[in-house]
Amino acid sequence: MADNNPKFHLRLRNGGPLAHGRLLNERGTKNSRKFKVLAGSLARPDTAPLFHETNAASNRTREELISEGALVTSTKWPDYLEATRDITCNSASAAAEILLGRNSNGQVVWKTPEGHPLGDYIAREGWGRRRTWLVRGAHASDTDIVQRLWLTEGYVTLAATRLQRANLKQGMSKDALRRLVEDAYESTSSYSRRSQLVEAFHIFVSRMKPGDAVCTLSENGLYVGEITGPVGHVDLGPGRLNLQRQVEWRSTKHPYEELPEEVQQKLSIQHNVADITSVQAIIDGLGRSDEDLADEAQETVDGAVPALAARRELELPEPSGKLAMELLIHDAAWLREVRDLLWDERQLIFYGPPGTGKTYLAQKLAEFLGGGREQVKLVQFHPSYAYEDFFEGFRPQEDPDTRQVAFRLTAGPLRELADLASSEGNRHVPHFLIIDEINRANLAKVFGELYFLLEYRNRSVRLTYSNDDFALPPNLFVIGTMNTADRSIALVDSAMRRRFAFVELSPRTEPTKGMLRRWLAAKERGTEPADLLDELNRRIPDPDFQVGPSYLMKPGVYRDGGLERTWRTKILPLLEEYHYGEDVKVEHRYGLESLRGSITPPQA
Numbered sequence: 001m002a003d004n005n006p007k008f009h010l011r012l013r014n015g016g017p018l019a020h021g022r023l024l025n026e027r028g029t030k031n032s033r034k035f036k037v038l039a040g041s042l043a044r045p046d047t048a049p050l051f052h053e054t055n056a057a058s059n060r061t062r063e064e065l066i067s068e069g070a071l072v073t074s075t076k077w078p079d080y081l082e083a084t085r086d087i088t089c090n091s092a093s094a095a096a097e098i099l100l101g102r103n104s105n106g107q108v109v110w111k112t113p114e115g116h117p118l119g120d121y122i123a124r125e126g127w128g129r130r131r132t133w134l135v136r137g138a139h140a141s142d143t144d145i146v147q148r149l150w151l152t153e154g155y156v157t158l159a160a161t162r163l164q165r166a167n168l169k170q171g172m173s174k175d176a177l178r179r180l181v182e183d184a185y186e187s188t189s190s191y192s193r194r195s196q197l198v199e200a201f202h203i204f205v206s207r208m209k210p211g212d213a214v215c216t217l218s219e220n221g222l223y224v225g226e227i228t229g230p231v232g233h234v235d236l237g238p239g240r241l242n243l244q245r246q247v248e249w250r251s252t253k254h255p256y257e258e259l260p261e262e263v264q265q266k267l268s269i270q271h272n273v274a275d276i277t278s279v280q281a282i283i284d285g286l287g288r289s290d291e292d293l294a295d296e297a298q299e300t301v302d303g304a305v306p307a308l309a310a311r312r313e314l315e316l317p318e319p320s321g322k323l324a325m326e327l328l329i330h331d332a333a334w335l336r337e338v339r340d341l342l343w344d345e346r347q348l349i350f351y352g353p354p355g356t357g358k359t360y361l362a363q364k365l366a367e368f369l370g371g372g373r374e375q376v377k378l379v380q381f382h383p384s385y386a387y388e389d390f391f392e393g394f395r396p397q398e399d400p401d402t403r404q405v406a407f408r409l410t411a412g413p414l415r416e417l418a419d420l421a422s423s424e425g426n427r428h429v430p431h432f433l434i435i436d437e438i439n440r441a442n443l444a445k446v447f448g449e450l451y452f453l454l455e456y457r458n459r460s461v462r463l464t465y466s467n468d469d470f471a472l473p474p475n476l477f478v479i480g481t482m483n484t485a486d487r488s489i490a491l492v493d494s495a496m497r498r499r500f501a502f503v504e505l506s507p508r509t510e511p512t513k514g515m516l517r518r519w520l521a522a523k524e525r526g527t528e529p530a531d532l533l534d535e536l537n538r539r540i541p542d543p544d545f546q547v548g549p550s551y552l553m554k555p556g557v558y559r560d561g562g563l564e565r566t567w568r569t570k571i572l573p574l575l576e577e578y579h580y581g582e583d584v585k586v587e588h589r590y591g592l593e594s595l596r597g598s599i600t601p602p603q604a
Contacts, residue, residue, distance in 0.1 A: 006121075007022055009111060012080065016042070016400060019038075020040070020041050021035055028091050033091070033122065034088055034089065035094070035095040035110075036086055036089075037086065037088075037098075038083070039083050041082070041099065042099075043071055043099040043100075043101075044100055044101040045080055048101055048102035055102075057094070058094050070084055070087060091106060092110050093107070096110060107119030120175045120178075121175050130211055130280075131207075132213040132215065132275075132279070132280040133212060133214050133215070133273065133275060134276045135215070135216050135272065135273050136271075137217075145157075146217075146223070147219065150216065154247055156227075156244070157243060158200060158273060159241075160201065160241045160243050162185055162188070164241075165235065168180075169205075170206070170230055170231045171205070174198060181194050181198050181201065203273050207275075208231070208245060210228055210229060212226070212227045213226055214227055214245070215276065217256070217267060220255065221255050222263070224254070225248055226247065226248050227247055228246045231244070232246070254286050260279075262473075264459070265457075265460050266278065266460070268459045269460055269469045281307050284306065285311060288307065312427075314475050316339055316369045318339065319335035319338075319339055319368065326364075328511070328515050329511045334510070338503060341503065342479070346474075346477055346478065347477070347478040347479075347480070348479050349479070349500045349501070350362055350480070350481050350503050351481070351484055351503070352482075352512065353485050353507070353544055353547065354485055354548055355547055355548025355550040356507065356548035357505065359434070359481050362436075362479045363378065365479070370431060375431045375432060376431075377433050378434040378435075379413045379433070379435055380435075380436040380437055381439075382437070382441060383441065385441040385442075385446055387448045389412055390447070391414050391448070392463065393410065394410070397410075414450070415470075417433050421473040421475050421476045422475075427473070427475055428475065432477050432479060433477070435480040435481070437482070437486070438480035443493045443496050444493060447496075450472075453471060454478075454499040455499050457472055458471075459471065478500075484544040485544050485545050485578075506543055507543075512548060516533055516549035519549070529557070530552075532595050533547065535598050536595055539589060540575070545575070547574065554566075571590070572590060572591070
């Protein structure tokens with residue numbers, strides 16, 4: 001029968017309808033608690049590719065349920081299957097896999113109406129694969145507790161000053177710990193602090209397990225060890241209790257400044273206890289040579305050693321003469337300098353007047369350096385663009401069950417690309433975010449706390465909405481473009497200018513100055529358009545309003561009457577705006593007839 005746990009629900013893909021179920025006391029075939037999917041729950045009509053191979057048991061059960069009529073096409077939701085009766089599964093994960101048609105962690109995807117995952121309600125001593133934890137000594141009153149006790153005595157501790165030893169049981173659920181913390185700390189700690197304590201205690205008491213790695217910081221260095229025992233307790237007198245785990249520490253101290261950037265980011269998280277498994281492979285390889293890891297790879301069944309794979313270095317390929325020719329750049333050395341600026345600064349802005357090819361160059365260069373379009377995302381800023389659009393924020397979404405609109409936290413383009421760049425297998429692959437018209441938005445409003453990360457890439461910050469700890473991946477590069485005719489570079493936020501390298505694309509200098517001539521030569525056309533453009537820009541005193549070559553690098557310009565039409569409808573209107581309110585006859589000064597009278601006729 002079901003215990004006192006609440007009813008859990010599972011939302012199907014793409015914001016689909018819900019399935020419902022309850023956790024049972026009865027144990028399944030692998031000693032997991034069984035899970036009952038309630039009649040009326042919805043299921044995905046198909047399965048993921050290779051589901052029949054990777055999840056054979058769940059696939060077989062699903063097919064049996066369909067053949068028995070326990071899962072049929074829903075009349076209310078014809079695009080889904082519906083359970084005609086209660087279905088008892090061996091575990092919550094098996095239930096989720098049957099309904100979702102893919103591999104799934106039931107402790108995560110099944111949630112209460114309040115959003116608490118099912119895993120909070122299961123008492124057990126650790127679970128899942130080996131993990132890596134950060135535990136700080138900052139919680140202790142002894143300033144040298146890491147050196148004086150942890151490393152010499154072989155353990156790690158966590159202060160639990162207001163909890164009673166009799167109430168703490170190894171493997172207890174997060175929900176049970178939450179009730180203990182609410183009772184013990186309600187009068188002394190804020191809601192936010194109590195939530196942090198629940199998370200720390202739950203990790204230490206129930207999630208850590210022998211075999212997991214543990215890290216701590218002391219004397220500007222990182223120490224790494226392995227947990228060797230269950231959770232214990234140390235009574236320090238009335239009202240003082242420490243939780244304790246036995247640890248076999250390695251003797252090596254790894255200087256903080258020499259640690260890889262990804263590790264430094266995780267170590268900057270402001271928690272006493274934190275899960276840093278995402279950099280586990282890098283930490284496992286600290287202090288070990290490539291030869292040692294290669295020998296280990298030969299001893300494994302599949303030859304895979306994550307620590308060796310994690311050492312694949314991030315690289316930006318060197319631009320070649322061929323690329324310079326394709327982009328009509330005068331010298332590959334200029335492209336190599338831009339590449340070096342990106343490598344050093346991670347952020348760069350191309351700035352210049354309209355038509356100088358800023359966005360085109362940013363896209364092509366990013367695609368070359370990143371290895372393809374899949375690693376490039378482009379966004380365009382505008383005056384109403386905000387942090388919630390760019391990074392993350394609450395946006396209205398319709399609930400498919402109730403048809404009511406609710407606000408849900410949604411990732412923006414920067415968060416999406418950062419998550420992709422930091423995912424396993426992608427960390428050595430450059431990813432690029434191109435921000436077109438970067439100076440048209442209120443940059444302080446758009447970037448928010450991310451300002452800090454643009455300058456301090458080895459740190460993390462606590463996010464405003466999700467409350468996650470976030471860092472910009474080392475393999476994420478940002479290229480912005482800025483139209484100087486729209487807003488002067490001097491008006492860009494000084495903090496932003498300090499965080500970006502600026503590269504000018506101006507008709508006065510290469511590579512823009514001779515670009516049109518190179519394009520005309522490649523197309524085997526005459527030089528008159530380039531001569532006209534040079535004379536036009538010579539007459540424009542403000543370099544921010546000079547005209548770039550891309551206006552004259554389109555096929556339509558070279559059809560009958562195309563040059564005159566382009567001049568009349570594209571170029572002269574720009575100059576009308578520049579001289580707005582001035583007593584200047586734009587057609588007389590900048591018209592084709594006037595310019596043609598000034599340029600030197602081509603030699604016979």
